[in-house]
Amino acid sequence: MSTSEGDLLHVVTADDISDGRRKLGTTVIWGSFAILVIVAALQWADANGRADFGFTSWRPTLYAFCLWSVGLCWGQVLRFGEYGKRTLFVLPAALFVGAMVVFPLIFGVGIALSDWNLSSPDGRQFNGTDNIVEMWNDPFYWNALKNMVWYVLAILPEYAIAFGLAVLLNAQIRARKFFRVAFLLPLMLSPVAVSWMIGKSMLEVRFGPIARFFRSLGVEDVAFFSSPEMARFMIMAMDAWTFIPFMMIMILAGLQAIPKELNEAARVDGAGPWRGFWEVTFPLMLPVSITAILIRIIFKLKLADIVINVTSGGPGGATDTVTSFIFREYRDRSNVGYGTLLAMVYLVIIVIFMTILMKVSERWTRPRT
Template identity: 75%
Template sequence: MNTTGDLLHVVTADDLPPARVALGRALIWGSGVLLVALFLLQMAQSMGWMTPWFETWRPTLYAYLTWAACLCWGQVLMRGEQGKRVLFVLPAVLFVVSLTVFPLLFGILIALSDWNLSSPTGRQFNGVANIVQMWHDPFYWNALGNMAWYCLAIVVEYTIAFGLALLLNAEIRARKFFRVAFLLPLMLSPVAVSWMIGKSMLEPRFGPLARLGRALGWDTPSFFGDPVIAKLTIMAMDAWTYIPFMMIMLLAGLQAIPREVQEAARVDGASGWRGFWEVTFPLMLPVSVTAILIRIIFKLKLADIVINVTSGGPGGATDTVTSFIFREYRDRSNVGYGTLLAMVYLVVIVIVMTILMKIADRFTRPQT
């Protein structure tokens, strides 16, 4: 064995006896078989396929903790010093798995069940019945269509945010004041925005904007009575809240552009619109794509404003998938069907965001 050098950073290969390695494998596989057997047993009794043996899922939890301990111990027995290095990461991985995989499996079990909290029969496994119901549910597909329109509104939000960022990046008076003032909507919660604007300023009888509409000749101002106007109003309220978020990201990107690049473009004759389109905008593409993707993520979970202001009305015109799922839980107490809708929506979000990130990578990839 080499005894020279820094021994604190040298991991030597251990000559492990076969019996020790066999013990490590036996611990891991034995505890793993126990975990799988208990999980399948409790899954079968949860679906009503056999007489219940356990009242709760605690046996599976204890089996998982036992398997985790045996896995860590087995790594040391089988790999020696290398196994000890694994212990720096393995407990954290097992903890993350316990917080993600088990809730996901339990959610899938609920999604495949007929579970209404107002029903005296409790939860009953019904297979793909919830999937068939979702497929023929026009209100859910209407909410998905509304989400497409809400996401398309991000194009307008991005344009406004970029314009404000360019304005605040210019040499104007009271620039610091305007930067703080434009960030104020972002400091408010969506619930506060929905009550402050949707329930107060846009109130059809006594709201100031309704009075202004009557003064301008609008006989019966109703911002949430007409489906098109209601959807546009929800878009405007949500945009007013989150445009500052995109603006501050774009402003940071503009300030990161070296002034030498812009001065060189002006020397070459690229000024005004041409300088923006050929110099500033291409350099801002990575920041722009990042801001748009994050904004899409925020938009896909839009619910607070809709729930507090319109509850999805009129006739589902302003409904989002999240607000529709919320009403399935709150108003109909339909836990099984609501969980299935949430699971499907999660899959849709993952697929859409993966595609968008692939497309965005092509635009932001450096050209060689």
């Protein structure tokens, strides 16, 4: 068999599909879709008190969606034959994303535009843009956003410390393997465990060992979370202690990937350790460094557990993050509608911010040779 004849085995020709089969495929697709629309409309009417169909959950709509998904896949095969079978490699994944991402997002937008307080006997009531106006005039939410700026900027000194530790662990020092494991221990702990172990125990004002040590030195005011600046710094320190090893291990992997010949060539050309670092090591590490910083920013934007367990956002909202503030809207105030709106707005801010940041950092993330 020649090469040209072998290639023909991978060519899919159009099937000879009859008009009746095409019509059947179209009927299956639109018929199942009509069932989905009707069931969803009945479900919406039942949920909003317009009618009483005895629906206790959204399972009928889920079943109708599954029926439409099967009908859509089957209809594609009926209408397009072999070409329709190709879509089956992508269509189920697209439908799954629609069910797990798109539908919850639309449902969340509906909740965000509603007045839904779990302590209210009235249930969920549509209020349009009232939640948006409330958010615009909410100083605590804007204060949480301002705090996030400080928390994100704290990543720069974290990166410097992580880079220094990575360089140290990459050098030929004694007990290097031991120190690598020891420096990774904070990353193995849960942030909740760190908050209780350090924030609630070691830094406790009355009986904490650190506070008692400072009092033995004659320092009377040892309240670590009394002033806004000190409280914010302590939250940053605990979060940094937990996640600096994450950046350190990524940077260490990048350092070990740099060929030793490059540093040796720099020394032969007369470059000292400091000059060799800035002109050889650091430029080659930029892609890894930017990647580590971007991933760390994503983790930082989700910071909540340490704040919730140690300070609950205090004093006066000085340590609040957006996530911890939204958590208290749900837990303490039972304000589901307003809390969902804050979460939606924060999601949009994160998407825009990370998109811009990745676009700006694109020039430094390209591998350098």
